[in-house]
Amino acid sequence: MRGRAIEHVTTVVIGAGHAGLAASHFLRERSIDHLVIERGEVANSWRRERWDSFRLLTPNWQSRLPGLRYEGPEPDGYMTTKEVTQFIERFAAFSRAPVRTGTNVTSVRRTGDGYHVTTSRGEIRCRAVVIASGACNRPAVPPFGDAVPPSVEQLTPFDYRAPDRLPDGGVLVVGASATGVQLAAELRGSGRPVTLSVGEHVRLPRTYRGRDVLWWMDASGVWDQRYDEVDDLARARRLPSPQLVGTPERGTLDLNALTSMGVELVGRWAAVRDGRALFSGGLRNVFSLADLKMERLLGTFDEWARTRGRDAEVGPPERFAPTRVPESARLRLDLRSGEIRTIVWATGFRPDYGWLDVPVVDEKGRLRHHGGAVDSPGLYALGLPVLRRRRSTFIHGIEDDAREVIGHLARHLAGRR
Numbered sequence: 001m002r003g004r005a006i007e008h009v010t011t012v013v014i015g016a017g018h019a020g021l022a023a024s025h026f027l028r029e030r031s032i033d034h035l036v037i038e039r040g041e042v043a044n045s046w047r048r049e050r051w052d053s054f055r056l057l058t059p060n061w062q063s064r065l066p067g068l069r070y071e072g073p074e075p076d077g078y079m080t081t082k083e084v085t086q087f088i089e090r091f092a093a094f095s096r097a098p099v100r101t102g103t104n105v106t107s108v109r110r111t112g113d114g115y116h117v118t119t120s121r122g123e124i125r126c127r128a129v130v131i132a133s134g135a136c137n138r139p140a141v142p143p144f145g146d147a148v149p150p151s152v153e154q155l156t157p158f159d160y161r162a163p164d165r166l167p168d169g170g171v172l173v174v175g176a177s178a179t180g181v182q183l184a185a186e187l188r189g190s191g192r193p194v195t196l197s198v199g200e201h202v203r204l205p206r207t208y209r210g211r212d213v214l215w216w217m218d219a220s221g222v223w224d225q226r227y228d229e230v231d232d233l234a235r236a237r238r239l240p241s242p243q244l245v246g247t248p249e250r251g252t253l254d255l256n257a258l259t260s261m262g263v264e265l266v267g268r269w270a271a272v273r274d275g276r277a278l279f280s281g282g283l284r285n286v287f288s289l290a291d292l293k294m295e296r297l298l299g300t301f302d303e304w305a306r307t308r309g310r311d312a313e314v315g316p317p318e319r320f321a322p323t324r325v326p327e328s329a330r331l332r333l334d335l336r337s338g339e340i341r342t343i344v345w346a347t348g349f350r351p352d353y354g355w356l357d358v359p360v361v362d363e364k365g366r367l368r369h370h371g372g373a374v375d376s377p378g379l380y381a382l383g384l385p386v387l388r389r390r391r392s393t394f395i396h397g398i399e400d401d402a403r404e405v406i407g408h409l410a411r412h413l414a415g416r417r
């Protein structure tokens, strides 16, 4: 690389997932020259970081990107990873994004009038950078994972592919958000004993009053709520993903469904002591909180339908049975007994900004930004939770966010001319 000329471009976009490609779409629309730098291939995280049976939990009609929407025969279906990858690839081709694949960004640092980007294939100077490197680059595993006896295999959702790849025997799935409930159901369905450790979670029915629950989120405007209107933004940004699965049957996958399948529920995993997993008690409170929040949300939908005169279009209001509390949830589990052969950590994901040499990451590893404008002039972000609205991390949330963030970037460039 020594002696190679430094390349100059106005804007560098990091990441060719749907967020980076949407940024490129609006940069092109504004005739701002740019490059999209991608360490792998277009839609890399969908190709490499999902398990075999994965499907989106958002329905097909919600798969829409600027100028491209799902037009297939099953608007209420849910895409497989192959289908999502193809959809994003189509978008890259349609928007003629200048993507440079197989190129890792290893450093971004501030210069007098912009940024210096170091990649595995050369150096670039630019005036603005859009960080679209994803919110879920690394699975989050609690530090006490280190104290788990070595006889128990540990996997994250990035390593997990299918039940038959696991050692025979019991599985402890940790975390009851979308990933955790989906993997617990799949593993239990394969005939294994499954224990699910449940902390704070978001319960939702798959369908409500005859419509996909995400239709209600969309139609009632819940998902449109802006980041500057949300009461507790820090909390909203940390909210776990809802207990939803996209299956052809459109079934609900809440804790009652898992209990009926024979999954054993235990509390939040708090510590490991002498080879034993220790779980919190108080499942009743955790469950009633999730039930209450779901009831409140359904009440918001009912109110919206009533006041907007939409009641006739949908079925009658429904209420769901409270989450069943196990008679005696175990508080400890001996990990040396052989009962549990595998632990699957479905405890969330974190972004990775190890390459970002600009002091804009807080002590929790999160980017400091206001609606996508990072605390450093000319530096922007897309694709993070509740970046500008509640639906920001979802595929259908990117269009408005990217338009607005690139608008801000364009004003920044114009202001400095």
Ligand SMILES: Cc1cc2nc3c(=O)[nH]c(=O)nc-3n(C[C@H](O)[C@H](O)[C@H](O)COP(=O)(O)OP(=O)(O)OC[C@H]3O[C@@H](n4cnc5c(N)ncnc54)[C@H](O)[C@@H]3O)c2cc1C
Binding pocket: 014, 015, 016, 017, 018, 019, 020, 037, 038, 039, 040, 041, 042, 043, 044, 045, 046, 055, 056, 057, 058, 103, 104, 105, 106, 132, 133, 134, 135, 136, 137, 179, 349, 355, 382, 383, 384, 393, 394, 395, 396
């Ligand atoms: C398990 C799971 C399920 C989800 N389900 C849904 C769903 O049902 N519906 C929905 O709408 N959304 C869903 N999402 C959310 C969201 O759509 C994804 O997180 C999506 O991948 C985010 O898009 P993105 O473009 O921001 O990031 P990504 O798709 O992660 O793209 C970021 C890109 O940046 C690249 N990159 C990262 N670092 C570097 C670097 N240093 N140099 C060069 N390139 C780099 C990566 O290789 C990657 O291609 C899900 C997310 C997860 C994790």
